[in-house]
Amino acid sequence: MGAIGGEELMQWEKTQGAIAHEEKILVSVRLRPLNAKELARNDASDWECINDNTIIFRNSLPERSMFPTAYTFDRVFRYDCSTKHVYEEGAKEVALSVVSGINSSIFAYGQTSSGKTYTMSGITDFTVADIYDYIQRHEERAFVLKFAAMEIYNEAVRDLLSADNTPLRLLDDPERGTIVEKLTEETLRDWSHLQELLSTCEAQRQIGETSLNETSSRSHQILRLTIESSAREFLGKDNSSTLAASVNFVDLAGSERASQALSAGTRLKEGCHINRSLLTLGTVIRKLSKGRNGHIPYRDSKLTRILQSSLGGNARTAIICTMNPARSHVEQSRNTLLFASCAKEVTTNAQVNVVMSDKVLVKHLQRELSRLESELRSPGPTSVTCDSAALLQEKDFQIEKMEKEIKELIRQRDLAQSQFEDLLRVGDDRASKPWAGFDHHPKLQERNAWEGEHSMLESSGVADTHCLDVGVRTFRTSQYSCSHSESNSDDHYLQLPENYEDNSLSDGTSSRLSIRIPKFVGPDTCQGWEKITQGTGKKFEDICKEVRCVEIEESSMNGKVKSDALIPVESEEMLALKVAGNEDATDQNFVPSLLKGDKELNHTHADFPYGAWEQKIQDVQTTINCLINPYPDESSPCPPTADISSSRSLKLMRSRSCRETLMTSSLSPWFENGEQNARTPPNGFEKDFLGRPEGFQRKLSVLNYGVNIGRLSRKDSQASIGSDSIDELKAQNIKTSANEDVTSIRSFVAGLKEMVKLQYEEKLVDGPVQETEPRADESGKNAKDVGLDPMQDALESPSNWPLEFKRQQREIIELWHACNVSLVHRTYFFLLFKGDPKDSIYMEVELRRLSFLKDTFSQGNQAVEDGRTLTPASSMRDLRREREVLSKQMLKRFSEEQRKSLYQKWGIGLDTKQRRLQLAHRLWNDTEDTDHIMESAAIVAKLVGFLEPGQALKEMFGLSFTPRPTNRRSYSWKHSMSSLL
Ligand SMILES: Nc1ncnc2c1ncn2[C@@H]1O[C@H](COP(=O)(O)OP(=O)(O)OP(=O)(O)O)[C@@H](O)[C@H]1O
Numbered sequence: 001m002g003a004i005g006g007e008e009l010m011q012w013e014k015t016q017g018a019i020a021h022e023e024k025i026l027v028s029v030r031l032r033p034l035n036a037k038e039l040a041r042n043d044a045s046d047w048e049c050i051n052d053n054t055i056i057f058r059n060s061l062p063e064r065s066m067f068p069t070a071y072t073f074d075r076v077f078r079y080d081c082s083t084k085h086v087y088e089e090g091a092k093e094v095a096l097s098v099v100s101g102i103n104s105s106i107f108a109y110g111q112t113s114s115g116k117t118y119t120m121s122g123i124t125d126f127t128v129a130d131i132y133d134y135i136q137r138h139e140e141r142a143f144v145l146k147f148a149a150m151e152i153y154n155e156a157v158r159d160l161l162s163a164d165n166t167p168l169r170l171l172d173d174p175e176r177g178t179i180v181e182k183l184t185e186e187t188l189r190d191w192s193h194l195q196e197l198l199s200t201c202e203a204q205r206q207i208g209e210t211s212l213n214e215t216s217s218r219s220h221q222i223l224r225l226t227i228e229s230s231a232r233e234f235l236g237k238d239n240s241s242t243l244a245a246s247v248n249f250v251d252l253a254g255s256e257r258a259s260q261a262l263s264a265g266t267r268l269k270e271g272c273h274i275n276r277s278l279l280t281l282g283t284v285i286r287k288l289s290k291g292r293n294g295h296i297p298y299r300d301s302k303l304t305r306i307l308q309s310s311l312g313g314n315a316r317t318a319i320i321c322t323m324n325p326a327r328s329h330v331e332q333s334r335n336t337l338l339f340a341s342c343a344k345e346v347t348t349n350a351q352v353n354v355v356m357s358d359k360v361l362v363k364h365l366q367r368e369l370s371r372l373e374s375e376l377r378s379p380g381p382t383s384v385t386c387d388s389a390a391l392l393q394e395k396d397f398q399i400e401k402m403e404k405e406i407k408e409l410i411r412q413r414d415l416a417q418s419q420f421e422d423l424l425r426v427g428d429d430r431a432s433k434p435w436a437g438f439d440h441h442p443k444l445q446e447r448n449a450w451e452g453e454h455s456m457l458e459s460s461g462v463a464d465t466h467c468l469d470v471g472v473r474t475f476r477t478s479q480y481s482c483s484h485s486e487s488n489s490d491d492h493y494l495q496l497p498e499n500y501e502d503n504s505l506s507d508g509t510s511s512r513l514s515i516r517i518p519k520f521v522g523p524d525t526c527q528g529w530e531k532i533t534q535g536t537g538k539k540f541e542d543i544c545k546e547v548r549c550v551e552i553e554e555s556s557m558n559g560k561v562k563s564d565a566l567i568p569v570e571s572e573e574m575l576a577l578k579v580a581g582n583e584d585a586t587d588q589n590f591v592p593s594l595l596k597g598d599k600e601l602n603h604t605h606a607d608f609p610y611g612a613w614e615q616k617i618q619d620v621q622t623t624i625n626c627l628i629n630p631y632p633d634e635s636s637p638c639p640p641t642a643d644i645s646s647s648r649s650l651k652l653m654r655s656r657s658c659r660e661t662l663m664t665s666s667l668s669p670w671f672e673n674g675e676q677n678a679r680t681p682p683n684g685f686e687k688d689f690l691g692r693p694e695g696f697q698r699k700l701s702v703l704n705y706g707v708n709i710g711r712l713s714r715k716d717s718q719a720s721i722g723s724d725s726i727d728e729l730k731a732q733n734i735k736t737s738a739n740e741d742v743t744s745i746r747s748f749v750a751g752l753k754e755m756v757k758l759q760y761e762e763k764l765v766d767g768p769v770q771e772t773e774p775r776a777d778e779s780g781k782n783a784k785d786v787g788l789d790p791m792q793d794a795l796e797s798p799s800n801w802p803l804e805f806k807r808q809q810r811e812i813i814e815l816w817h818a819c820n821v822s823l824v825h826r827t828y829f830f831l832l833f834k835g836d837p838k839d840s841i842y843m844e845v846e847l848r849r850l851s852f853l854k855d856t857f858s859q860g861n862q863a864v865e866d867g868r869t870l871t872p873a874s875s876m877r878d879l880r881r882e883r884e885v886l887s888k889q890m891l892k893r894f895s896e897e898q899r900k901s902l903y904q905k906w907g908i909g910l911d912t913k914q915r916r917l918q919l920a921h922r923l924w925n926d927t928e929d930t931d932h933i934m935e936s937a938a939i940v941a942k943l944v945g946f947l948e949p950g951q952a953l954k955e956m957f958g959l960s961f962t963p964r965p966t967n968r969r970s971y972s973w974k975h976s977m978s979s980l981l
Pocket of ligand 1: 031032033035079110111112113114115116117118119218252253254255322
């Protein structure tokens with residue numbers, strides 16, 4: 001590596017793009033030899049490394065025949081491999097990145113006595129030796145090495161270089177991430193100094209005897225070596241720059257279950273704590289292995305907090321999983337391999353860390369600026385122009401094609417709509433005159449013969465049904481029987497073959513419509529189905545599958561919301577009957593026509609494709625807009641693709657993960673643009689959804705992090721916050737983040753409420769069914785499954801709620817701290833939401849909002865609210881100002897005596913300066929000490945004149961929201977909204 005500075009800086013700039021990259025964690029497995037005890041008790045090894053990458057389980061036990069037997073990793077090391085070899089192949093490259101300014105971490109993971117410490121101490125020694133060797137060979141650079149060591153024992157962080165056992169606190173630094181406060185960092189003199197320090201650590205580390213290891217490491221140990229280097233020729237000059245990175249050597253405590261290796265008392269307690277950290281580590285790795293979606297619970301343990309950047313962040317990481325080969329430990333070994341299998345899917349994104357002097361930075365930026373300017377000036381070589389022409393032509397072609405597609409889709413939609421309306425009319429008729437409407441429907445003339453029979457069956461109360469499930473891709477036979485003697489207990493369902501679905505939806509949206517067919521299906525009907533299957537080239541047995549009746553898959557919600565809101569339940573019944581009529585033994589034409597891809601019929605019956613088409617039309621239109629205007633400006637009607645999907649997810653309002661899409665959409669300028677909203681063609685749901693408050697779409701676009709600050713008049717908040725105190729804050733020209741946060745919660749809750757409202761609406765529509773059919777459970781399940789009904793969860797399982805509340809409260813407090821949330825906001829929230837099950841929705845909202853904010857910050861992004869950009873730095877600034885204001889309030893709100901006693905209580909010397917400010921800076925500064933938190937809240941409450949929590953104040957954080965209105969039909973969302981706004 002060359003020196004960095006001057007010309008070499010340019011060199012570095014060129015290479016840095018290549019250096020910064022995503023890569024998977026390097027995962028290897030090391031098998032240790034059987035030890036004397038294991039050999040003595042003949043505890044054979046069933047594991048074998050069959051090559052450099054694969055380890056297999058030689059399975060001699062029949063009860064284990066279900067388990068996988070082969071596992072593949074970047075490297076596997078046999079029991080006779082030396083640690084040097086393990087280092088060379090499994091850690092060296094990653095560890096030595098540190099000398100190039102890239103953070104790295106090497107972990108040892110495995111059960112107790114599997115060889116973690118044995119492996120890791122060897123790897124640490126070899127790395128250090130190589131680093132010193134490197135330093136010797138690069139005299140042109142000046143190196144500074146620093147060493148720190150800590151252990152996490154019983155969830156307390158201890159400094160291994162200090163005799164003081166006091167647990168160290170973790171602090172969140174917006175730039176550096178989690179830092180360990182007051183951790184000793186020794187600047188190394190030479191190699192022998194490091195050896196000395198390593199021995200100190202070894203002596204300090206918590207060792208205990210377990211049944212499996214006489215000298216078991218009971219803690220997680222992290223040794224951190226930081227290397228800074230600069231080119232000597234630039235040393236001391238103001239154009240120097242420094243590479244700075246750390247390598248962590250992490251020797252984890254045993255991953256076994258407490259019961260296995262530990263007995264009782266201290267060891268058992270250790271086991272719980274060790275397992276909490278390892279459990280979180282496992283969860284973090286598992287979640288990361290599935291991609292970086294959703295919340296990664298780094299903050300659930302100290303270990304994962306400290307090592308956050310090594311787990312999916314700015315670091316290269318290698319994990320060596322050590323295994324005890326003995327048969328008696330096969331379960332633990334398997335767990336280790338499962339962990340390793342997840343870990344190998346995790347990617348990190350390491351970058352070179354350069355600390356530039358101001359002058360170098362300016363130079364670098366100037367160069368970048370001139371490069372961009374020159375790019376702007378020169379339009380590029382002619383080949384580019386040719387390419388653009390070809391590209392334009394291609395896009396024209398696409399536009400033409402899509403316009404045709406739109407026309408066709410509109411035609412299909414109109415057709416579907418008119419048939420759909422026919423059906424509704426029929427439904428209305430039927431409400432007053434059962435069956436009457438069928439006679440008039442063009443497709444249902446044939447059903448008369450069947451009608452009488454069905455009426456009889458229905459009146460005799462045995463009208464059982466089969467369901468025809470349209471558009472599902474899989475087929476099973478076992479549940480379907482063609483015999484006459486079917487039981488009357490269950491509905492049966494038939495599904496159409498795959499190629500049929502393609503007729504209805506080409507965008508792969510999985511639509512599902514279940515249509516009821518009376519259950520007295522006779523042999524002729526079976527023949528009909530056989531014909532169908534022959535016609536589609538599939539065996540009859542392959543097309544039958546049992547699915548739930550009258551179910552519409554969640555993914556088809558775009559169309560469903562509208563349709564559900566419109567179709568009375570009776571109409572669904574009629575759909576069933578209508579199909580049933582054509583399913584009559586005397587008429588086999590109807591169903592085959594469906595399978596032939598009779599679109600008209602399909603559209604007539606499937607309310608989903610109607611909505612889906614609208615959505616599709618909208619999508620295509622949007623795509624065309626994009627094609628027409630590929631470089632949109634602010635007023636363009638074309639949102640970026642991501643936003644199209646976001647807005648769709650937003651409408652679906654289903655899963656927890658919708659948080660991310662909601663959040664992302666909020667940052668999109670496209671949704672902020674009123675003109676855009678006006679021009680975007682409405683889809684079925686938006687257009688027809690009656691209960692949506694005006695401007696809702698706009699609100700949703702900012703759900704996450706409150707935008708409508710302007711909309712919340714001061715009156716709103718004054719209603720419950722002591723008005724004079726707010727005035728005081730205002731009078732000092734401080735736009736506290738508290739006000740904004742409260743507002744942001746309001747808008748986010750409004751959005752969330754809207755989602756819940758949609759659920760209620762669905763359930764209202766489903767109401768009668770709920771009373772008579774098991775379908776109600778399904779609706780309930782849907783809501784719960786997607787985590788949008790936390791209040792219901794809390795009310796349904798009150799015994800879990802207090803614990804869950806505590807957990808969420810803890811998480812929220814930590815997130816407040818991490819995001820520099822206003823202290824006034826924290827105080828209100830903390831004092832208002834004390835664990836009532838009805839509070840769960842507010843907790844959920846707050847958690848989502850904060851998680852989003854934290855994720856945004858940690859990805860280096862900015863949150864945008866009403867044109868105002870929020871960054872870690874700006875929120876920190878706001879918080880600092882707020883503390884200043886609060887410190888001033890202390891003069892007004894506390895007597896001198898009260899202040900004195902507060903200073904004493906909070907450890908502030910009475911002879912020190914700026915005592916009020918000191919106190920203000922201590923408020924809400926500890927996220928773990930409950931007393932601290934309660935006292936902070938009490939002080940802030942007093943300072944802002946917050947006296948009695950009440951419902952009105954709660955409503956600042958959203959609507960007062962009862963889980964289930966007693967009279968569901970009378971539940972009025974609009975009413976609730978207007979009471980809020
Ligand atoms: N590859 C190996 N070759 C020879 N001996 C080994 C090997 N790995 C581990 N051992 C021996 O096995 C014993 C346990 O190893 P070690 O203490 O490293 O396990 P550990 O996984 O760190 O256990 P704990 O989690 O309880 O601290 C030690 O006596 C060690 O010398």
